[in-house]
Amino acid sequence: MRNVALVAKGLRLGHRSRRGGGFTLACADLDLHIDEREFVVIVGPSGCGKTTFLEAVAGLVPVAGGSLELHGKRINGPGPERSLVFQQASLYPWRDVLSNVLFGLEMQGRLTGQSTQRAHDLLEVAGLAHVKQKYPHELSGGMRQRVNLARALATDPALLLLDEPFSALDAQNREILQDELLRIWQSDEARKTALFVTHDVNEAVLLADRVLVFSSSPGRVALEITIDAPRPRDAAWRRSAEFIAYGDKIIEALRSPHTESRTDDDDVTAGDAGQTNNNGKVHMGATTP
């Protein structure tokens, strides 16, 4: 059975100017839902409110209108069931790797034998066991971001929020980290719900159960594309015609005027590769309805 984790209805988000008065609208009329254990990726034009939405889910940006609920409860601020991973690994330079990974647990007063063991296990899975006692400045960029991921997962959050976590990495490291994230996410018995923001279309297709294409500012869901491919998704899948077709579909959506000014009644032509219904949903692959 599918349980809904996150629901946004008519959501309005923005930023109030520090000098008072002004309000920059980031998202408006945003409706979406994310199921428990689902991996949802958001793509969209620069400035369309992707980060603002993620920050609102993290409880860092207040809801200005509409509603935003996690497991049936309104989000009013940060909470231990959510972890946010930013583009730049924000590790504490005076703490070694293990102590960085344990930080969130310490802050939450949840440092037990069991949670410490989980941190060790995560470091093992992330290929970091041999650098547990090293300090951030002794690590490569890819390793630092892996530690960042392990730290976010160590608190065993129900919802993992990732804001372009691999965009600062070179292409080779990015692929390695994408594979590792998928491996960790899939191997976790209590698999997390994941919400991931990226500008990288291939990354979106590789990771997502569902891709949400945001309209230009103010952001809302212009198009939803279900990535109907089995997991684990390996190197062969990355090279498949189906993979490329999904990527083309997302690029087409990003370039479409519908992405910029879509109305609820708009229809999108999906071409040969998929079918779009009048809710802006594209389904491709074996179970295309």
Ligand SMILES: Nc1ncnc2c1ncn2[C@@H]1O[C@H](COP(=O)(O)OP(=O)(O)OP(=O)(O)O)[C@@H](O)[C@H]1O
């Ligand atoms: N702290 C802030 N104060 C004021 N305005 C902000 C702040 N952060 C973002 N904004 C504005 O809110 C809007 C949405 O920004 P946001 O960073 O959420 O977009 P984005 O889709 O994540 O962009 P990008 O893809 O370029 O990272 C933009 O107009 C931006 O200028």
